[in-house]
Amino acid sequence: MTDVVVIGAGVVGCASAIALARRGASVRIVERAGVETSGEGTGDGASWAAAGILGAQVEAAEDNPLVRLCLEGRARYAVWAPEIAASTGLDVGYRRAGALHVALDAEEREEIVGHTAWQVTSGLTLEPVDGRQARAIEPEISPAVLGGVRFPDDARIDPPSWMRALRLSAGQAGVQFHSGSPVRKILVSEGRASGVLLEDGASLRGGKLVLAAGCWTSQIEGTGLPVGAVRPARGQIVELSTGRRLLDHVIYGPGCYLSPREDGRVLIGATTEFVGYEPGVTAGAVRDLISAAVRLVPVLASASVTRLWSGFRPYTQDTLPVLGEGAVRGLILATGHFRNGVLLGPISGEIVAALAAGERPPVDVAPFAPDRLRVEGGAQRAEGGAQRAKEGA
Ligand SMILES: Cc1cc2nc3c(=O)[nH]c(=O)nc-3n(C[C@H](O)[C@H](O)[C@H](O)COP(=O)(O)OP(=O)(O)OC[C@H]3O[C@@H](n4cnc5c(N)ncnc54)[C@H](O)[C@@H]3O)c2cc1C
Structure with a gap:
C-alpha cells in the first residue's frame, strides 16, 4: 500500500511524484513503457517529443486562466530546473x-x-x-x-534531458517506478479510488491516485471522464x-x-x-x-x-488542462495539457501535491475542473466509468 499511485511517467506524472515525495508521501509511478531511473532511457510519451518551449507570453494573445497558469508554470521553472539539474548533475538545457x-x-x-x-x-x-x-x-x-x-x-528546455533528470530526481526522492505495466482500470472501494488494475491482472493499492496518462487517459476505464475527453x-x-x-x-x-x-x-x-x-x-x-x-x-x-x-x-475540446478531482473521489486528474504540458509540468505537480494533502492549490484550478468536461462533452460516461466504479468494480 502506497500513499499515492501516479499513472504515467511523463513530465506531469514525474513532476507530481516529485512534489508529492517532497511532502513526505510514499509514491509509486505506474508506467506502461519501460523506465530507466538511472538517467538513461527514452520514452514515447508527448514529453519526449516536445520542442521544450517555455513560452508563457509568446503564445498568449489574450489574458485568460490558461495564460495565467502558464505564467506560473514558467516561474516554477526558474526554481525547478536549476534545483533538479544540480541534484542530478545533468544539463537539462534550461535557458x-x-x-x-x-x-x-x-x-x-x-x-x-x-x-x-x-x-x-x-x-x-x-x-x-x-x-x-x-x-x-x-x-x-x-x-x-x-x-x-x-x-x-520566455525560456526553453531540452525535453529528453529534462525527462531523464526528472526520472532520476524522482528516484532520488524515493519514488518507486512500476514500469512496463499498463493500467487497465481504476479500482474503487467504498466510494473512493483505492488502486489500479493492471493489464496483467495484478493490482496496486494506493491511498490516492493521480491520473497523468496524457493523451491515453481516455483509454483507462473508470476515470469518470466522458468518452474521448482527452484525445x-x-x-x-x-x-x-x-x-x-x-x-x-x-x-x-x-x-x-x-x-x-x-x-x-x-x-x-x-x-x-x-x-x-x-x-x-x-x-x-x-x-x-x-x-x-x-x-x-x-x-x-x-x-x-x-x-x-x-x-x-x-x-481537450476547450484546450484547457484537466486538474483536480472529478467524479471519482480520491482520483486526482492531471491531464489534457495539450500544447503546454512541458511548461505546465512543475506547476501541475505542485497543484497535485497540494490537492492530495487537502490544501488549497497554489493556483485557482476552478477553470480546469474535470466537471466542465461532463457539461460540455455531454453526459455520456466511459465504459466502466464512475457509476460502475462506485458500485464497487
Ligand atoms: C510535437 C510536440 C511539440 C510540443 N512542444 C511543446 C513545447 O514546446 N512546450 C510545451 O510546454 N509543450 C509542448 N508539447 C506538449 C507537451 O509535450 C505535452 O502537453 C506534455 O508532454 C504532456 O505531458 P504528460 O505527462 O501529460 O503526457 P505524456 O508525456 O504523454 O506522458 C504520459 C505517460 O503515461 C503513460 N501511459 C499512458 N497510458 C498508460 C496506462 N494505461 N498505464 C500506464 N501508463 C500509461 C505513457 O506511456 C506516458 O509515459 C508538445 C507536444 C508535441 C507532440
Missing part, C-alpha cells in the same frame, strides 16, 4: 534566452503587436522590434523579416543541424516555430493533426515546416536533416 515572434509583412506585425496590448497593461515585459533590431538580436534572421515582438522572459493531437517535428550555434531565442513566425539548442540543432515545429493514435512523419509536413523555417532563417537551407519525429499532445 532563459527569450522568444522572438516575427512577421514577414506589415499586417502580421500589427497583429503580433496588437495581441500583446494586454501584456503591456498587465506589466509583463516585452519589446516591440523592427527588422533591423530583430537582426541585431538574432543575426541569422532573414532580411525579409519586418519586425515583431521580443519576450525576454491525441499529433505533432510532427523536423530537427536540423548546422553544426554551430545558430540562434539563441525561440523564434515564432508564419507557419512554424524554431527551438534552438546550444550544439547547433534547431527543432522546427509543429503540425497539429487529429489522426487518432497513428504515429508518423509525412512528406507534406516536412516540406511545409522546412520551407517556413528557411523563409525565417535562410541559412537553414544548407543544414543537415538530423531527425524527424511525431508525438501526441493530450487535447
Whole structure:
C-alpha cells in the first residue's frame, strides 16, 4: 500500500511524484513503457517529443486562466530546473534566452503587436522590434523579416534531458517506478479510488491516485471522464543541424516555430493533426515546416536533416488542462495539457501535491475542473466509468 499511485511517467506524472515525495508521501509511478531511473532511457510519451518551449507570453494573445497558469508554470521553472539539474548533475538545457515572434509583412506585425496590448497593461515585459533590431538580436534572421515582438522572459528546455533528470530526481526522492505495466482500470472501494488494475491482472493499492496518462487517459476505464475527453493531437517535428550555434531565442513566425539548442540543432515545429493514435512523419509536413523555417532563417537551407519525429499532445475540446478531482473521489486528474504540458509540468505537480494533502492549490484550478468536461462533452460516461466504479468494480 502506497500513499499515492501516479499513472504515467511523463513530465506531469514525474513532476507530481516529485512534489508529492517532497511532502513526505510514499509514491509509486505506474508506467506502461519501460523506465530507466538511472538517467538513461527514452520514452514515447508527448514529453519526449516536445520542442521544450517555455513560452508563457509568446503564445498568449489574450489574458485568460490558461495564460495565467502558464505564467506560473514558467516561474516554477526558474526554481525547478536549476534545483533538479544540480541534484542530478545533468544539463537539462534550461535557458532563459527569450522568444522572438516575427512577421514577414506589415499586417502580421500589427497583429503580433496588437495581441500583446494586454501584456503591456498587465506589466509583463516585452519589446516591440523592427527588422533591423530583430537582426541585431538574432543575426541569422532573414532580411525579409519586418519586425515583431521580443519576450525576454520566455525560456526553453531540452525535453529528453529534462525527462531523464526528472526520472532520476524522482528516484532520488524515493519514488518507486512500476514500469512496463499498463493500467487497465481504476479500482474503487467504498466510494473512493483505492488502486489500479493492471493489464496483467495484478493490482496496486494506493491511498490516492493521480491520473497523468496524457493523451491515453481516455483509454483507462473508470476515470469518470466522458468518452474521448482527452484525445491525441499529433505533432510532427523536423530537427536540423548546422553544426554551430545558430540562434539563441525561440523564434515564432508564419507557419512554424524554431527551438534552438546550444550544439547547433534547431527543432522546427509543429503540425497539429487529429489522426487518432497513428504515429508518423509525412512528406507534406516536412516540406511545409522546412520551407517556413528557411523563409525565417535562410541559412537553414544548407543544414543537415538530423531527425524527424511525431508525438501526441493530450487535447481537450476547450484546450484547457484537466486538474483536480472529478467524479471519482480520491482520483486526482492531471491531464489534457495539450500544447503546454512541458511548461505546465512543475506547476501541475505542485497543484497535485497540494490537492492530495487537502490544501488549497497554489493556483485557482476552478477553470480546469474535470466537471466542465461532463457539461460540455455531454453526459455520456466511459465504459466502466464512475457509476460502475462506485458500485464497487
Ligand atoms: C510535437 C510536440 C511539440 C510540443 N512542444 C511543446 C513545447 O514546446 N512546450 C510545451 O510546454 N509543450 C509542448 N508539447 C506538449 C507537451 O509535450 C505535452 O502537453 C506534455 O508532454 C504532456 O505531458 P504528460 O505527462 O501529460 O503526457 P505524456 O508525456 O504523454 O506522458 C504520459 C505517460 O503515461 C503513460 N501511459 C499512458 N497510458 C498508460 C496506462 N494505461 N498505464 C500506464 N501508463 C500509461 C505513457 O506511456 C506516458 O509515459 C508538445 C507536444 C508535441 C507532440
